[in-house]
Amino acid sequence: MATAAPTAAGFQDCRNAWVATLEQLAEADPRIVAVVNDSVGSSKLNSFQKKFPDRLINVGIAEQVMVGVGAGLANGGRIPFVSAASCFLTGRALEQVKADIAYSSFNVKLVGQSSGIAYGELGATHHSIEDFAWLRPLTNLTIIVPADAWETAEAVKWAARHEGPVYLRLSRMPVPDLNIPDRQFRPGHAEIVHEGSDLAIIACGTTVHLAASAADLLKAEGIQARVLNFSTINPLDEAALHAAAATGAIVTVEEASIRGGLGGAVAEFTSANKPVPVERVGFPGFLPTGSTDWLFQEYGLSPEGIAAAAHRALARKA
Amino acid sequence: MLTNDKLPLIRDKALWMRRTAFTMVHRAQLGHPGGDFSAMDILATLYFGVLNYDPTRPDMPERDRFVMSKGHATGALYSALCAAGYFPEDWLPTYMQPKSLLNGHPNRNYLPGVETNTGPLGHGFPVATGIAIAGQITGASYRTFVLTGDGEQQEGSNWEAAMVAGHRKLANLTLIIDRNRLQQGAGTEETSGLDPLDDKYRAFGFDVQEVDGHDHAALLAVLGASPGTKPRCVIANTTKGKGVSFMEGVASWHHGVPNAAQYEQAMKELV
Numbered sequence: 001m002a003t004a005a006p007t008a009a010g011f012q013d014c015r016n017a018w019v020a021t022l023e024q025l026a027e028a029d030p031r032i033v034a035v036v037n038d039s040v041g042s043s044k045l046n047s048f049q050k051k052f053p054d055r056l057i058n059v060g061i062a063e064q065v066m067v068g069v070g071a072g073l074a075n076g077g078r079i080p081f082v083s084a085a086s087c088f089l090t091g092r093a094l095e096q097v098k099a100d101i102a103y104s105s106f107n108v109k110l111v112g113q114s115s116g117i118a119y120g121e122l123g124a125t126h127h128s129i130e131d132f133a134w135l136r137p138l139t140n141l142t143i144i145v146p147a148d149a150w151e152t153a154e155a156v157k158w159a160a161r162h163e164g165p166v167y168l169r170l171s172r173m174p175v176p177d178l179n180i181p182d183r184q185f186r187p188g189h190a191e192i193v194h195e196g197s198d199l200a201i202i203a204c205g206t207t208v209h210l211a212a213s214a215a216d217l218l219k220a221e222g223i224q225a226r227v228l229n230f231s232t233i234n235p236l237d238e239a240a241l242h243a244a245a246a247t248g249a250i251v252t253v254e255e256a257s258i259r260g261g262l263g264g265a266v267a268e269f270t271s272a273n274k275p276v277p278v279e280r281v282g283f284p285g286f287l288p289t290g291s292t293d294w295l296f297q298e299y300g301l302s303p304e305g306i307a308a309a310a311h312r313a314l315a316r317k318a
Numbered sequence: 319m320l321t322n323d324k325l326p327l328i329r330d331k332a333l334w335m336r337r338t339a340f341t342m343v344h345r346a347q348l349g350h351p352g353g354d355f356s357a358m359d360i361l362a363t364l365y366f367g368v369l370n371y372d373p374t375r376p377d378m379p380e381r382d383r384f385v386m387s388k389g390h391a392t393g394a395l396y397s398a399l400c401a402a403g404y405f406p407e408d409w410l411p412t413y414m415q416p417k418s419l420l421n422g423h424p425n426r427n428y429l430p431g432v433e434t435n436t437g438p439l440g441h442g443f444p445v446a447t448g449i450a451i452a453g454q455i456t457g458a459s460y461r462t463f464v465l466t467g468d469g470e471q472q473e474g475s476n477w478e479a480a481m482v483a484g485h486r487k488l489a490n491l492t493l494i495i496d497r498n499r500l501q502q503g504a505g506t507e508e509t510s511g512l513d514p515l516d517d518k519y520r521a522f523g524f525d526v527q528e529v530d531g532h533d534h535a536a537l538l539a540v541l542g543a544s545p546g547t548k549p550r551c552v553i554a555n556t557t558k559g560k561g562v563s564f565m566e567g568v569a570s571w572h573h574g575v576p577n578a579a580q581y582e583q584a585m586k587e588l589v
Contacts, residue, residue, distance in 0.1 A: 033455070054455045060485075065444040065478035071434055072448020076458070077379055080448075095438055096475075100445055104435040105427050 011174035015113070017149040018170055019044040021156040022081060026052055032160060033057060033073060035082040037066045042172075043083040043113050063088050067096035067110070074106040079160060085119075086112025086128035086169060094134055101165045102138035109159045110167045115145075116206065116255030117283070118172045120292035129283050133260025135167055136234055143234040144187060145169045147208035148177045151231060154185035162187075167234075171255070173206045173292060178229065188232045190240035196224030199313055200244035203253040204230045204262050207281075207301055211253050214306035225310060236265055245274040249313035251281060253306055255296075258282035277316035279309040324367040328534045331401050332362035336561050337588045338400065339393030342413040344581040348422065349414070352571035354393035356498040356531070356556040357465060361398040363537040364463060373403035376430035382460050383449050385433050387442020388467040388496060389423040390573075395432075396420050404431035440473025442466060443493060447479045450491035450549075461545065465494045469501030472510050477522075484523025489545040493524070496531065498558040500569045519551040531556035562587055 026032040026048065033055040034045055040058060049056040057073070059066045063084060070082040082089070089112050090097060101108045112131060119126035135141055144159070144166065146152040152170060159166040178193060193208060194215040203211035208229045215225040226247060228240055244250055250270065252263035263280030270276050281300050296302060300309060335358050343349035361384075365371075369382040386395045392413075400407060405419070412418035419428040423437030434445045446464035453460055466476065483491055495515065499506050506512050516526045525546055529536045531554030540552050558572070559565025562584045565574070576584060 057451060057455075059478070059482045062478035062481065064440070064475040065447065065482055068441060068444025068475065068479065069448035069451060069482065072445040072450070073452045075383065075433055075445065075449045076452020076456070078452050078455075096441065096444070099435055099438055099441055103425075106434075 010176050012149040012177065013172060013174050014146060014149050014152040014170055015044045015172060017152040018111070018156055019048060021153040023048055023051060025157065025160045026055065029079070029160070031077060031079045033078045033080050035059065035066055035070050035073065035080050037061055037063050037084045037088065039084045039113065042085060043111070045083065063092040064096050067093040068100050070108040071100035071104055071106045074108050079107060079109070081109045081111055083111040083113060085126070086115040086131055087126055090128065090131040090134055097135070098138060102141045105140060106165060107163055108165055112167060112169045114172045115169045116171060117287065117292050117295050120290055120295050123289060124286040127287060129255070129257045131169065132233055132254070132256050132262060133264065136260065136265060139234065140165060141234060142166045142187060143169065143232065145205040145231050145233060147205055147229050147231055148175050150177055150183065151185060158185060158187055169205065171206050175206050176209050178209065178212070188235055188237060190237040191229040191231065192226065193229050194225065194227035196226040197247050198224045199249035199251065199310055199317070200226045200228060200247045201251045201253060201306060201310065202228045202230050202244060202262065202266055204233065206255050207253040210301060210303055211306055213303035214310065217303050217307045218310055223310065223314070230262060233262055233265065236269060238269065241266065241269050242273065245270050245276045248276055249317040250276055250278045251306060251309045251313050252278060253281040253301065255301065256282050258284060277313050279313040281306055281309050322535060324538060325534055328362050328366045328538070331366045332359050332534070333588060335362055335394065335397035335401055337585065338397040338410060340562070340576065340581065340584050340588070342396065342410055343393055344576050345411060346414040347575045349393050349575060350390045350573050351393060352500070352558040352565060352568070352574065353388060353391040353467060353496070353498070355560045355562065355565065356558045357388065357391050357394045357496045358560070359532045359534060360465060360494055360496065360537060360554055361394050363534050363541060365398050365402045367538045368541045369463070370460070371402070373431065376404065380458065380460050383433050383446065383462045385442040385446040385449070385462070385464040386424060387436055387439070387464050388470055389436030389442070392420065392422060392424060395424055399429070399431040402431065405429065439467070439470040440475035443476045443479040446491060447483050447488065450483065450488040451486065453490050454486065454488060461490050461492065463492045463494060463541070465496060468495055468497045468499065468512060469506050469509070471495060471512050471515065480519065480522040480524070483549040487523070487547060488549045489547050492541065492550040492552060494552045494554055496556055497553050498556040500558045500567070500572070502569070502572050504569060515553055524549050524551040526551045526553065528553045528555060532560055
């Protein structure tokens with residue numbers, strides 16, 4: 001089994017949790033299979049392939065048939081985890097995701113690897129910042145964006161148990177464990193990472209720990225920010241959003257486009273239910289060349305950037 | 319067992335299906351009768367001569383699968399599923415009406431016997447490939463058949479599936495191409511030519527056979543034959559609108575709908 005190797009000062013590559021969990025599940029349930037588009041290495045599935053050679057289906061560099069094959073495997077009683085770089089999985093095969101997986105309601109788990117801007121320098125073709133906007137209207141597709149290794153493992157376990165289509169959006173960006181005591185994975189429910197009532201910071205995936213650090217900065221200024229790990233994007237936790245709106249100001253943070261993603265979802269919800277200022281931290285569109293770290297800093301996906309967005313939201317608070 | 323005993327039944331069902339589909343299209347004033355009628359004998363042969371299924375157990379794991387990739391030909395598919403006993407005849411008049419289970423394109427969530435939702439072209443063959451892979455890795459005995467249009471072969475996703483099926487030697491998979499040589503607006507060969515389709519599939523690792531797609535005995539022999547060692551491609555040479563004189567070979571009947579006089583005329587011919 002792959003072991004979770006810390007990469008830097010307690011930061012972990014969540015892909016290790018993904019593949020270790022998948023192997024455990026596959027040992028116990030012969031229906032679990034993996035489908036890839038020549039993405040064995042980038043999905044960290046080498047060890048899975050060695051253990052279950054017949055259950056690793058590599059269709060080659062062909063995303064449309066990869067997703068269609070996933071639907072067909074589900075029709076044949078398998079539980080397929082279709083794993084590929086999220087930019088190609090959701091972009092190249094979008095109509096297959098819509099028609100073959102979501103509309104057909106097949107029990108397929110789509111696993112978007114290296115999502116967001118993990119491939120920073122490779123440019124916008126390899127960034128996957130549009131996937132939330134593309135997939136959110138597919139209302140029966142549960143979208144989960146784990147924030148750390150623990151949540152990744154829990155999300156993989158839940159996806160295998162859940163009967164229905166799921167999109168797991170994973171990253172190759174190392175993140176620290178959130179270290180929340182007595183944690184329970186509850187899909188569809190936002191998790192309070194930091195309590196506060198002056199405003200709410202709603203984050204997902206790789207940005208949750210940054211939002212928590214931003215809350216620490218704000219606390220030093222006397223501002224109490226509630227930080228929510230909004231790991232389920234579909235369906236939205238409406239109760240948590242009502243409570244967030246009640247603070248009077250919201251910041252959203254995502255490693256994705258600010259159009260149509262988590263920020264878009266929160267803005268849709270609040271404008272329809274309880275209008276409050278919403279400051280969206282994310283990416284405005286196609287991005288210039290740069291490392292992932294540089295792009296995070298440049299676009300304010302940092303404790304300082306998120307704290308600055310919090311000040312903008314608070315300044316607009318009624 | 320392949321015997322010609324099945325031929326009278328197939329012939330009767332094909333006739334009933336043609337009359338039923340044309341009635342559905344006439345009533346709805348919507349549909350794709352040209353492609354329904356080119357595929358009708360293929361479906362009648364599959365459902366009444368080849369496929370192993372139980373309409374009371376549409377999820378039976380060992381059932382043979384039929385994937386209708388040319389999902390617009392619901393006149394053919396729904397009349398076949400109804401004839402096969404998947405749903406009662408009194409559902410047929412609801413075709414394309416608000417909230418009908420008989421949507422313009424098939425939906426497996428509503429309608430028993432539908433294997434996957436199709437409509438956008440080039441989706442059924444990849445899904446059928448996945449069904450066949452599931453059978454291959456589990457050693458299941460079921461077979462998978464998928465019917466595409468010929469114009470549909472212009473969708474690149476088919477060729478991704480062809481590579482995978484050929485590479486994995488999916489002998490439990492049969493691709494049937496409804497080769498009526500017409501697409502929506504014109505001939506396939508003047509639009510973006512497909513020939514030589516047989517050589518293309520041979521090059522992708524398929525056992526290719528050509529057949530008269532309206533000859534039930536020939537279809538039965540080819541589709542009912544035991545699997546070999548490769549995936550099979552059956553190029554069924556057909557006539558769009560087959561069986562109704564004024565529709566045969568006329569591209570505009572792709573989604574043309576009959577007026578009252580045309581409907582009456584067709585019913586006189588379909589006997």
